[in-house]
Each structure stands twice: as C-alpha cells, then as structure tokens.
Amino acid sequence: MNVRISVSGPAAEAVRRLVPQLVADDVASRITALDASLWGPEAEPEASKRLGWTEAVAISRPLLPEIAALRDQLRADGVDHIVLAGMGGSSLAPEVITRTARAHLTVLDSTEPAQVGAALADRLERTALVVSSKSGSTVETDSQRRIYEQAFRDAGIDPASRIVVVTDPGSPLDESARAVGYRVFNADPTVGGRYSALTAFGLVPSGLAGVDLEELLGEAEAIELALAVDSEENPGLVLGAAIAGAEPRRDKLAIVADGTHIVGFADWAEQLIAESTGKDGTGILPVVLDRGAPELANVADDVQVVRLVSDAGTDLFVDDTHGEIRVSGTLGAQLLVWEYATAVAGRILGINPFDQPDxxxxxxxxxxxxxxxxxxxxxxxxxxxxxxxxxxxxxxxxxxxxxxxxxxxxxxxxxxxxxxxxxxxxxxxxxxxxxxxxxxxxxxxxxxxxxxxxxxxxxxxxxxxxxxxxxxxxxxxxxxxxxxxxxxxxxxxxxxxxxxxxxxxxxxxxxxxxxxxxxxxxxxxxxxxxxxxx
Missing domain, CATH: 3.40.50.10490 (Glucose-6-phosphate isomerase like protein; domain 1)
Structure with missing residues (x-):
C-alpha cells in the first residue's frame, strides 16, 4: 500500500471503536458506489451531485494528452511561465502538486494590489494565464482575468493565445471564454472545489507547468482499491476515524510536515477539512504547524497531532505516549485518502461534508x-x-x-x-x-x-x-x-x-x-x- 498510517493514544482508541462499525455499514464501498444517503436525508440532495471525486482518475486521464499538447504548443511559442488565477481548491491543489514536483507555478490567489501588480510585471511576454473557477463568477478570479487581458492587449499580445480557462460546463465563464476564443477545459461538475485536486482544476495548471500527471494519477489509482474495500485496514476509514472520533473530542487538528517529501500538503488539507466539517456548530479546525511550533511543546487535550512523515511504518497501532497520527505516502495517493477520510469524518460528526453554508x-x-x-x-x-x-x-x-x-x-x-x-x-x-x-x-x-x-x-x-x-x-x-x-x-x-x-x-x-x-x-x-x- 502506498499510504501508511500509524495511530496511538486517543486516535488509536477511536480507530478501534469506530472502524469496525464503518466496515459493518459498508461505508467505503458505498462512497465508491456514489451512495448519497450516507450523510443523512438533509445532505442527500447536495451529496448526490458531489461524489464524482471518487472517479477522478478515470475521468481525468483523457485530459492528459490535451494538456501535454497545449504545454508543448505554448513552449514552442516561447511561453514557459504559467500563472494561475484561482481561489481555494482551484489554487491550493496545483500549488502543492507543483511545489512537490519542483515545477514553477505562480499562484495568484490574492486581490492585494501590490501582489497583483508584481505578478503582472513578471515575464508577461512569456506568460500564459490559467483562469480557474468552478462557478465562473468568483470575484477574485474574474478581476485577475480582466487585468491580465488588458495587460496582454497593451503589450500587443492576443489574450486568446495566452489565456486558458478551467471551469464547469455551462458556467458563465465557460460561455464567455468560448465566445472570445479562449482554450477551455471543462471539469467534472459532480466534484466540489475542495475535492477537485485530481480533476482539471488540479491537473491543467500543474501539467502546463511541467508536472508528470501520469505519475500523479498512477499514485492515486494505486490506492483506489484499498479505499473501496470495506476493511479495517482501509486507510480512508482509519484516517477519518482518527481525526474525528476521539473521546473526548479533539477538534483542533495540528498538521505538521515532519520529514515528508510533499511540500505544502498541510495547506491543502486545511481547506479540505475546515470547509468540509466546520458547520452546524461543530467541526475539525486544522492548524498548520512547523516542527518547532509552541503547540507541540505542550499538546493541549483538545489538540490531535498529525505528522506527515517519510515512513509511518507497517504497524497501524503503535505505542506512543504523545498519542499522534502519522501518515506517509505518495502525493497522488494521499490526496485521495484525505478526501475519503474527510467524507468519513463528516459521517462521524453528523454533518454534510459537501456544502459550505457560511x-x-x-x-x-x-x-x-x-x-x-x-x-x-x-x-x-x-x-x-x-x-x-x-x-x-x-x-x-x-x-x-x-x-x-x-x-x-x-x-x-x-x-x-x-x-x-x-x-x-x-x-x-x-x-x-x-x-x-x-x-x-x-x-x-x-x-x-x-x-x-x-x-x-x-x-x-x-x-x-x-x-x-x-x-x-x-x-x-x-x-x-x-x-x-x-x-x-x-x-x-x-x-x-x-x-x-x-x-x-x-x-x-x-x-x-x-x-x-x-x-x-x-x-x-x-x-x-x-x-x-x-
């Protein structure tokens, strides 16, 4: 298995207590079968149109030749600097993918004037802009697109040769982009933004920046069977129970990069978990820490530490007085495992992990x-x-x-x-x-x-x-x-x-x-x- 997890203390107790029931309820196989009833009747209408991420590898593979061809075309035209205008899952997933692969991507996820101006001034003549917005109406992304269009025109560059759009089919951005001749990649509309790492939102900017997308999807594909099987070793069930099931509740999840080769993963996991679980007066608050953070010197009773390590070992349950969760594995596999785990955590907490009402x-x-x-x-x-x-x-x-x-x-x-x-x-x-x-x-x-x-x-x-x-x-x-x-x-x-x-x-x-x-x-x-x- 290309993801390993070890647990101790309250997290281990939660896994022992909850995972057998999750297995008995067929939670893993029902998620994979797109069963929207898992999170209760109130969540079912939203969940029924938000489970496409479980099939992301198969759905996304046909995009890879198109992304590679566009990358080669841009490079042949002297365009080797990719800027991403996107927010939330549209920017955080490509950021961790490219940083881990050591591919350069300028992520413009701000409306701060100086930061926008600095991005505009950086190699405009060699720049292509990827505009990523699921709804097509995100105000930050729309504003960034508008100013880049103007900058390209002012420089004598046709925006249609430099702007690439990723959006849901039929969105306002989809229609307007096609009308002016921009290259458009449609993402799977049954995937919410924060679960979209392995869809066009994560793959298009990363691939244009030079990431080996076949390797990334292969890593995810290698864990799919383990996530679909109702087994007490299922890493999605184990991780979901460990982060959400401790008694008493440990609702602050301290995520620490401690030897992992993956760069910036905690920032991506932060938005996935916080936006999925923080509602109805409950939730899990991810807290991104480094190894020297004060919170780790004297861990509070309501804090659960998760360490992202190079090797979590082969034993699920370990003796550790600190009561930590340790996770290791390839990037593609971990993206999928944490998505499953977050959906499982939503079931444990009794909330809908696919909406964002606030x-x-x-x-x-x-x-x-x-x-x-x-x-x-x-x-x-x-x-x-x-x-x-x-x-x-x-x-x-x-x-x-x-x-x-x-x-x-x-x-x-x-x-x-x-x-x-x-x-x-x-x-x-x-x-x-x-x-x-x-x-x-x-x-x-x-x-x-x-x-x-x-x-x-x-x-x-x-x-x-x-x-x-x-x-x-x-x-x-x-x-x-x-x-x-x-x-x-x-x-x-x-x-x-x-x-x-x-x-x-x-x-x-x-x-x-x-x-x-x-x-x-x-x-x-x-x-x-x-x-x-x-």
Missing part, C-alpha cells in the same frame, strides 16, 4: 460594501501609525495596541483558538506568518494563520459555521499604489478592503471577537506588532 455570507457582505461604498468606519484610535478597530468587547477596554491585543487574548476561551487573517502581500511580506508562533507562545492556545482573501475559501467556513470559540486578528495592508479593475467600478484596493470589512462584519454578527489593524507601513508596523504581542 462562505456566501462574507461574499454577500463584501458585495454590499462595494455597491454602497460607505465611508470607512472611523478608527477607535490610531497608535504607532496603525489604525485600530474592532468589536466593542475588544475595543471598549483598549487604549493602545498592546492593550488591544491583551483584551483580544483574554477573550480566548479555555477550548478556543486564535485566527490571524493577514490581508497583506504574502509574496513581499512572508514574515507576517511569524506572528503565528509568537501568539501561540503568548496565549498557550492553537493559532491559525491565513492570507486574505485566500483563507475565505478555506478556513473561512469554519470560523463562522464551526464552534463559537475563536477570536480574530485582522491585519489589513493599505497599499500606496492601487490598481484599477478593467470594466469594474471598483479597484483591487477597494475589493480587498471590502472583503476584509465584509468578513469582519459577518464574524461580529456571529458574536466572534474581532480586532482589525490597518497597516500603512507593513515593515514598521510588523515591528510594532511584535513588540505589542510581547
């Missing part, structure tokens, strides 16, 4: 702000050049940056977590991610870190639909140089500001404590933040 609320709020264009709410106060806003429970007792952060941390319940949401240029300022460890060390609680607006298509669902025990630190970069979006009444700067404000308002409506810090000089303001956190 994602749309933030989009609606952002659109409302873009339509109404209200004046920004005045800052509660300004300190060290940073504008401070937030919910009354946070701002009411604060007078400076240090006290505002202290009050936010005091709002974290004993079983809670902190979410840092950085609407910042992640290419120019990756150092903002270092705040995660600092806050974890200070608070003693798990801390997630997400780049905005990227995280809205990942952990954003959990933050609003999962348990109400999170507190939220928003970092919003005010860009000196904004970018217009062609044929749109708003700019990239206005769009990202509306996305941050819209999400903050929805979090506040759900009773979540929010502290929003607007930064004018990211480098200087980061130093102030580090000092204030202490």
């Amino acid at each position: 994602v749309e609320s933030a989009k609606i709020a952002a659109r409302g702000l873009l339509d109404a264009r209200p004046e920004p709410a005045p800052a509660a106060f300004v300190t060290d050049g940073i504008e401070v806003r937030g919910t009354p429970d946070v701002i009411g007792a604060a007078s400076d940056l240090t006290s505002a952060i202290e009050v936010l941390l005091e709002e974290v319940p004993a079983d809670g977590y902190i979410s840092v949401q950085a609407y910042v240029d992640r290419v120019a300022h990756p150092e903002f991610a270092e705040l995660r460890d600092q806050l974890a060390a200070r608070s003693g609680r798990p801390v997630t870190f997400g780049w905005g607006p990227r995280f809205l298509h990942s952990t954003g669902q959990y933050h609003k639909g999962g348990p109400a025990h999170g507190v939220f630190l928003q970092l919003v970069q005010r860009s000196a140089d904004d970018l217009a979006i062609p044929e749109r009444p708003f700019t990239f700067g206005e769009l990202i500001a509306a996305q941050a404000s819209g999400d903050a308002s929805v979090l506040a409506e759900h009773g979540r404590p929010v502290l929003t810090l607007t930064l004018n000089d990211p480098s200087a303001d980061l130093a102030s933040l580090r000092s204030a956190i202490g």
